Each structure stands twice: as C-alpha cells, then as structure tokens.
Amino acid sequence: MKSQREVAPDAIEFEYDLAEPPEKVWR
Incomplete structure (x- = not known):
C-alpha cells in the first residue's frame, strides 16, 4: 500500500x- 500522502x-x-x-495513517 502506498503512503497516505502518495494517494492524497x-x-x-x-x-x-x-x-x-x-x-x-498519519505516522
């Protein structure tokens, strides 16, 4: 799974x- 920022x-x-x-999610 990609980081949350990548799938922002x-x-x-x-x-x-x-x-x-x-x-x-945030860390």
Whole structure:
C-alpha cells in the first residue's frame, strides 16, 4: 500500500485508510 500522502489525490483511498488506526495513517 502506498503512503497516505502518495494517494492524497484519491479521496476514496483516504477514507478507506481512515478506518485503520490514525497513527498508522498519519505516522
């Protein structure tokens, strides 16, 4: 999986990652 910043343009991917712990998404 690519970093959140890499898929930033993809709002769908962003929301999907939000389901996981914020620490894993932002850190």
